[in-house]
Amino acid sequence: MARLTGTGLTNPVRYTISAVLFVTLLGGLPAQAEIVLSTTAPATLGVPPLTFRDGDLVDFDRPTETATLIFNEDLFGGNDEEVGAVHVFGNGHIVLSTDSDAWLPGLGFEDEDLVKWDPVNQTATMFFHGDDWFAGEEDIDAACVLDNGHIVLSTDADAKIGSLEFGDGDLVECDPASGMATLLFSEYLFNSHNENIDAVHVLGNGHIVLSTVADAGLPGLNSFEDEDLVEWDPVGQTASMFFEGDLWFTHDEDVDAAFIPEPTTLSLLVLGGVAVMRRRRR
Ligand SMILES: [Ca+2]
Ligand SMILES: [Ca+2]
Ligand SMILES: [Ca+2]
Ligand SMILES: [Ca+2]
Missing domain, CATH: 2.40.10.500 (Thrombin, subunit H)
Known part of the structure; x- marks a missing residue:
């Protein structure tokens, strides 16, 4: 009886840990911190610094502070x-x-x-x-x-x-x-x-x-x-x-x-796979 109760409790706990891991990984995805933007006047972003104009579009990745010109x-x-x-x-x-x-x-x-x-x-x-x-x-x-x-x-x-x-x-x-x-x-x-x-x-x-x-x-x-x-x-x-x-x-x-x-569908699939594998190993 005690064993059954233990199993019944442990699986939800394991599932919850995996779900938290999954959500944490999602929240920390670089893609979530990435922004494509334009400004109203010449501006500078990133390391090394990228200066761009009001008609340019820049992709800025906050974790790496990388600014990339995507439209000139x-x-x-x-x-x-x-x-x-x-x-x-x-x-x-x-x-x-x-x-x-x-x-x-x-x-x-x-x-x-x-x-x-x-x-x-x-x-x-x-x-x-x-x-x-x-x-x-x-x-x-x-x-x-x-x-x-x-x-x-x-x-x-x-x-x-x-x-x-x-x-x-x-x-x-x-x-x-x-x-x-x-x-x-x-x-x-x-x-x-x-x-x-x-x-x-x-x-x-x-x-x-x-x-x-x-x-x-x-x-x-x-x-x-x-x-x-x-x-x-x-x-x-x-x-x-x-x-x-x-x-x-x-x-x-x-x-x-x-x-x-x-986050792309591919990223979601990869992260989902990681969460499932970790759940199975525990
Ligand atoms: Ca504005
Ligand atoms: Ca408006
Ligand atoms: Ca602009
Ligand atoms: Ca317009």
Whole structure:
């Protein structure tokens, strides 16, 4: 009887230890600490230091402090452009928006568009055509593509899609299949009830990582800067610091585009395998 009870207790304990190990490993994944970003002016990150421009995109890995240029502003036909929104697909294709009308090999586009850049074939295609969505002329200043193909975006001024009117600090979710847009995040949530969002990434757990044009505050985090990335928990209705610019930039900057790589399916499988093997060995 004692033996049966012991077995019954030990397995859940072992399982719990493995689960904790699994989650701990996941939490410590370098991918979770990696950020693709752009700034509004020339900035410097990393060791050795990498200085980049407002139209460049940099991949910054916090554990190793490695900054890598993944998109070069020179690609805009040699023109001076400002990149203000980014998303990166698993195949390395980059979705971006610029602050003014621009050109990339294969495509001329507007500031209200999202274009997809293929870094292998060095060609751009239209990804989100602003004219098909917005009632007026707009400028997309933040964007993220969800796993279901929906596009989360912000504009730099009041805008309208269908019957949905929204402000520069709101986030709307567009469904390309239906052509409908819904409000995902209201700027009323900011302490001031009025900010301008200039970067967004929606994490796999539904939390929203965002940056603002000016210093701002949200419930749970009363003060953050335009160079910070803040994580908003829509269930708990609370914010926490995700990326504190002061810790990494050599000067004060303004982050105006961000993408957070998630752990890949392969990483999950490898870590899952490690957890199972450790459980069996105990
Ligand atoms: Ca920029
Ligand atoms: Ca834009
Ligand atoms: Ca905005
Ligand atoms: Ca910002």
